[in-house]
Amino acid sequence: MKKLGANHILNFPIITSGDVCYDLLINNKEPFQTIGNKYFVIATDYPLLKNTHFKKLRI
DSSP: GGGHHHHHOOOOOOOOHHHHHHOOOOOOTSSTTOOEEEESSSSOGGGGTTTOOOOOOOO
């Protein structure tokens, strides 16, 4: 955050919605219990699911 110019933030861990979603996905928690493990990239290919049980489909 300091690199982005936020010099006066508290020294606490920050949890984002992406962190929460990632935890729900990799731990197979509600509401993602039945979505399967295959996905394909629609926009930017960000390696969020790399080294997980999810498999990227190639189109």
